Amino acid sequence: MTSQDVILGLLMHHSLSGYDMxxxxxxxxxxxxxxxxxxxxxTLSKMxxxxxxxxxxxxxxxxxxxxxxxxxxxxxxxxxxxMYSPVEDNEFKSDAMxxxxxxxxxxxxxxxxxxxxxxxxxxxxxxxLSKLYVECQPEMSHSQEICIQIGxxxxxxxxxxxxxxxxxLKNLAEK
Amino acid sequence: MTSQDVILGLLMHHSLSGYDMxxxxxxxxxxxxxxxxxxxxxTLSKMxxxxxxxxxxxxxxxxxxxxxxxxxxxxxxxxxxxMYSPVEDNEFKSDAMxxxxxxxxxxxxxxxxxxxxxxxxxxxxxxxLSKLYVECQPEMSHSQEICIQIGxxxxxxxxxxxxxxxxxLKNLAEK
DNA sequence: CAGATCATGTAAGCAGTTACATGATTGT
DNA sequence: ACAATCATGTAACTGCTTACATGATCTG
Numbered sequence: 461m462t463s464q465d466v467i468l469g470l471l472m473h474h475s476l477s478g479y480d481m482x483x484x485x486x487x488x489x490x491x492x493x494x495x496x497x498x499x500x501x502x503t504l505s506k507m508x509x510x511x512x513x514x515x516x517x518x519x520x521x522x523x524x525x526x527x528x529x530x531x532x533x534x535x536x537x538x539x540x541x542x543m544y545s546p547v548e549d550n551e552f553k554s555d556a557m558x559x560x561x562x563x564x565x566x567x568x569x570x571x572x573x574x575x576x577x578x579x580x581x582x583x584x585x586x587x588x589l590s591k592l593y594v595e596c597q598p599e600m601s602h603s604q605e606i607c608i609q610i611g612x613x614x615x616x617x618x619x620x621x622x623x624x625x626x627x628x629l630k631n632l633a634e635k
Numbered sequence: 636m637t638s639q640d641v642i643l644g645l646l647m648h649h650s651l652s653g654y655d656m657x658x659x660x661x662x663x664x665x666x667x668x669x670x671x672x673x674x675x676x677x678t679l680s681k682m683x684x685x686x687x688x689x690x691x692x693x694x695x696x697x698x699x700x701x702x703x704x705x706x707x708x709x710x711x712x713x714x715x716x717x718m719y720s721p722v723e724d725n726e727f728k729s730d731a732m733x734x735x736x737x738x739x740x741x742x743x744x745x746x747x748x749x750x751x752x753x754x755x756x757x758x759x760x761x762x763x764l765s766k767l768y769v770e771c772q773p774e775m776s777h778s779q780e781i782c783i784q785i786g787x788x789x790x791x792x793x794x795x796x797x798x799x800x801x802x803x804l805k806n807l808a809e810k
Numbered sequence: 811c812a813g814a815t816c817a818t819g820t821a822a823g824c825a826g827t828t829a830c831a832t833g834a835t836t837g838t
Numbered sequence: 839a840c841a842a843t844c845a846t847g848t849a850a851c852t853g854c855t856t857a858c859a860t861g862a863t864c865t866g
Binding site for chain 1: 636640641644647663664666667668669714715718719722723724725726727728729730731732733734735736737738739740741745746749752753756776777778779781782784785786788789792793795796797799800803804807
């Protein structure tokens with residue numbers, strides 16, 4: 461799964477500009493995906509050359525012009541190919557968990573702080589997802605709804621698990 | 636957090652070869668971290684040049700020789716610097732979730748299959764973690780124990796959440 | 811006899827980030 | 839006056855993966 465597959469999926473419904481795509485990725489897709497402008501724009505150019513998408517320049521008043529991209533028939537085929545290909549493993553990388561793992565080499569309070577920050581971030585994350593769910597539910601597909609529900613449930617249990625972990629850590633005898 | 640920080644952490648207790656490090660990363664660290672030989676060996680050479688670690692060649696009988704690395708005082712300082720630096724955000728990338736998100740464009744059964752595979756992988760993952768917890772508990776530090784407990788709890792709730800999600804998806808009226 | 815485990819290393823390539831460059835408009 | 843939003847793009851860099859190269863010993 462590359463950024464290209466995600467861009468194709470995003471274009472299956474509506475035509476979008478690179479800027480719009482970034483916005484979508486930062487909101488609804490952010491919990492299992494991400495891409496910067498430095499990835500999006502070059503990928504878009506490449507995809508246009510490969511005729512997976514077409515560009516239309518839209519002149520706007522009071523705002524910069526934008527390039528709106530639409531998916532071609534070839535692009536739709538490519539997207540289907542992706543959707544039927546073998547599923548890749550999840551990738552998870554956590555600095556906070558790494559520090560907890562090596563926690564014995566620093567003061568306990570440092571690690572408690574790391575986990576508390578992680579907990580706060582997860583809470584913020586969950587709030588954003590819940591808000592999004594309420595706001596966007598009418599225009600979401602069923603599978604998108606389930607996708608966000610899974611995200612919310614996972615965040616909730618993450619919060620519980622982390623809270624427990626922090627309590628356990630605090631209860632340890634001072635090193 | 637780079638592979639270098641993880642390698643330093645791994646060397647805080649014992650001296651290890653590159654091969655040993657890979658093994659550790661594949662077992663206990665695998666749930667929030669990973670590195671291939673193609674990363675480990677060049678990083679080790681670089682770190683030796685920077686005097687963060689030292690190399691001793693160990694001649695073995697019936698086995699290839701190995702290079703065992705030990706952390707230096709400078710390496711320990713570097714590791715402390717990492718442990719007190721700002722915590723980076725988690726990175727999570729999920730092909731399965733991406734496909735669920737775009738599920739409306741293929742038959743429901745395809746997505747059910749994707750989620751069922753994801754569920755099976757999570758189950759396998761949890762079993763490996765539980766087994767590891769039982770096997771390694773005596774030699775684990777308290778924070779390592781908490782780290783694995785968090786991992787097991789998260790996997791458990793992932794399994795519940797995914798199972799629910801699959802039921803929800805199956806119950807949807809045929810598209 | 812095949813496949814796993816032990817063991818190290820290099821080279822090519824890729825996907826992605828960060829920082830830079832530019833600039834108008836709108837809201838506080 | 840300042841920050842945010844809208845909008846696109848490039849260049850340098852980095853961290854990492856995959857594949858290749860080599861080869862002994864152990865296990866079924």
